[in-house]
Amino acid sequence: MKKPIYMDNHATTPLDPRVLDAMMPYLTNKFGNAASRNHSFGWEAEQAVDKARKQIAELIGADAKEIVFTSGATESDNLALKGVAEMYAEKGDHIITAATEHKAILDTAKHLAKKGFRITYLPLGKDGLIDPADVAAAITERTILISVMWANNEIGVLQPIREIGRIAHERGVLFHSDGTQAVGKVPVNVIEDNVDLLSISAHKMYGPKGVGALYVRRKNPRVQLTAQMDGGGHERGMRSGTLNVPGIVGLGEACAIAQREMAGESVRLARLRDRLKDRLEAELDEVYVNGSMEHRLPNNLNMSFAYVEGESLLMGINDIAVSSGSACTSATLEPSYVLKALGVGDDLAHTSIRFGLGRFNTEEEVEYTADRVIEVVRKLRELSPLYEMAKEGVDLKKVEWVKD
Amino acid sequence: MAYSEKVLEHYSNPRNVGTLDRNDPRVGTGMVGAPECGDVMKLQIKVDDSTGVIEDAKFKTFGCGSAIASSSLATEWVKGKTIDEALTIRNMDIVNELSLPPVKIHCSVLAEDAIRAAIDDYKRKRRNGNGDNKK
Numbered sequence: 001m002k003k004p005i006y007m008d009n010h011a012t013t014p015l016d017p018r019v020l021d022a023m024m025p026y027l028t029n030k031f032g033n034a035a036s037r038n039h040s041f042g043w044e045a046e047q048a049v050d051k052a053r054k055q056i057a058e059l060i061g062a063d064a065k066e067i068v069f070t071s072g073a074t075e076s077d078n079l080a081l082k083g084v085a086e087m088y089a090e091k092g093d094h095i096i097t098a099a100t101e102h103k104a105i106l107d108t109a110k111h112l113a114k115k116g117f118r119i120t121y122l123p124l125g126k127d128g129l130i131d132p133a134d135v136a137a138a139i140t141e142r143t144i145l146i147s148v149m150w151a152n153n154e155i156g157v158l159q160p161i162r163e164i165g166r167i168a169h170e171r172g173v174l175f176h177s178d179g180t181q182a183v184g185k186v187p188v189n190v191i192e193d194n195v196d197l198l199s200i201s202a203h204k205m206y207g208p209k210g211v212g213a214l215y216v217r218r219k220n221p222r223v224q225l226t227a228q229m230d231g232g233g234h235e236r237g238m239r240s241g242t243l244n245v246p247g248i249v250g251l252g253e254a255c256a257i258a259q260r261e262m263a264g265e266s267v268r269l270a271r272l273r274d275r276l277k278d279r280l281e282a283e284l285d286e287v288y289v290n291g292s293m294e295h296r297l298p299n300n301l302n303m304s305f306a307y308v309e310g311e312s313l314l315m316g317i318n319d320i321a322v323s324s325g326s327a328c329t330s331a332t333l334e335p336s337y338v339l340k341a342l343g344v345g346d347d348l349a350h351t352s353i354r355f356g357l358g359r360f361n362t363e364e365e366v367e368y369t370a371d372r373v374i375e376v377v378r379k380l381r382e383l384s385p386l387y388e389m390a391k392e393g394v395d396l397k398k399v400e401w402v403k404d
Numbered sequence: 405m406a407y408s409e410k411v412l413e414h415y416s417n418p419r420n421v422g423t424l425d426r427n428d429p430r431v432g433t434g435m436v437g438a439p440e441c442g443d444v445m446k447l448q449i450k451v452d453d454s455t456g457v458i459e460d461a462k463f464k465t466f467g468c469g470s471a472i473a474s475s476s477l478a479t480e481w482v483k484g485k486t487i488d489e490a491l492t493i494r495n496m497d498i499v500n501e502l503s504l505p506p507v508k509i510h511c512s513v514l515a516e517d518a519i520r521a522a523i524d525d526y527k528r529k530r531r532n533g534n535g536d537n538k539k
Contacts, residue, residue, distance in 0.1 A: 312472060316415075401437065
């Protein structure tokens with residue numbers, strides 16, 4: 001077993017060697033610009049891009065013409081929200097989203113709020129799920145867009161996309177979903193799931209960094225976007241800039257592999273994830289899963305280890321790469337806003353760890369991870385005044401803490 | 405973020421972990437921080453009444469590696485000092501000793517606060533104890 005072990009696959013995934021093989025020619029001798037119309041260098045680049053467009057479209061049940069290449073999901077999210085807001089500003093000024101969205105959505109929404117748009121943030125249940133009835137209730141005559149992520153990047157919770165999309169369509173509102181964590185991991189079909197715009201990232205599904213796509217529906221309804229970058233009018237005028245051909249080829253190949261292997265892979269990952277969860281729950285007391293287990297990505301486990309601060313736990317398992325919702329590990333020095341939105345207290349948010357399993361994790365790695373986490377949690381609890389107090393029967397909620 | 409050698413060393417081998425009897429009149433207990441802030445330190449000292457020397461110190465900490473290291477170091481430093489000497493320990497001494505980065509300075513502040521809180525608790529007990537004797 002090679003160490004350190006990588007189990008942070010929601011942050012990024014390693015490049016699948018098969019994806020690299022597909023990309024290699026376009027990083028070397030097939031260097032043409034896909035927009036060059038009058039020589040073979042351009043043609044072979046364009047052919048490669050067309051093939052990738054088909055591979056991506058097939059994975060999500062779309063038409064190849066509906067794929068717009070971008071630099072990644074952050075750009076796709078920006079283009080979807082700002083592009084729709086600008087294009088449909090005459091029709092309305094109201095956008096609906098949720099508090100657990102990725103910052104690429106939340107900060108874009110904040111930006112639009114400054115420009116005069118009104119944003120409604122949907123409430124979430126303790127399990128992290130949005131109630132479609134809340135979506136229906138939030139829609140007004142001025143609503144132009146609903147944006148709800150398919151799967152959450154911290155807790156892996158899968159939203160009822162099909163149902164939300166159905167409501168959006170009934171009411172004539174466009175529906176965008178950030179599919180960064182979901183595409184390639186769980187079945188996604190833009191027609192059956194009633195999605196009009198879908199953000200896709202390559203590096204979350206064993207493709208390269210710096211490339212992504214936005215699915216933009218062409219009929220029922222035909223979605224129009226205002227471009228957010230001026231230039232050569234690439235991608236049907238929606239996203240100018242010379243296409244990142246090797247990256248796009250990589251994204252296409254990553255989608256093709258995911259389509260072939262998703263069914264088997266998701267069963268394998270769910271089994272490994274459940275094994276990890278079962279061991280942690282069996283061998284430690286006071287551990288809590290954050291978010292619904294039923295509506296969840298097969299590769300995600302997010303758990304709070306009460307009375308053990310997350311960063312100190314990460315330090316103890318330093319040969320395993322995972323992340324924590326603890327404030328100490330975040331740039332803002334605030335604990336996870338996603339857990340907060342679920343009603344998880346700051347005390348438990350500080351003790352949360354996110355395990356993101358991936359294609360290359362083995363059973364041996366999962367057993368080793370469980371061993372290490374159990375060992376370090378036990379050690380840190382010996383060190384924890386809170387664990388000691390809890391065991392003595394002190395109600396920590398009633399203690400008057402001396403805050404700095 | 406990379407941790408300094410000394411933080412890692414205290415984290416791996418924390419000194420003086422444990423609990424003293426908080427009802428012992430010679431024991432002062434300081435508990436600072438809050439669970440929702442992500443750090444709580446409990447530092448206890450046992451003082452020789454006749455000399456004022458801290459003869460034992462124990463800690464337990466909920467917090468990041470730097471918080472654990474700061475409190476572990478604090479127990480090491482106060483042991484063998486008089487309570488007046490212990491009161492001269494400043495958080496910046498801990499920062500320098502452990503090479504804490506700026507975002508971790510609050511861990512050292514908490515450790516200094518914990519020392520003071522433990523000494524205050526001991527002094528309060530002593531005052532109350534003496535008061536009782538006079539009656």
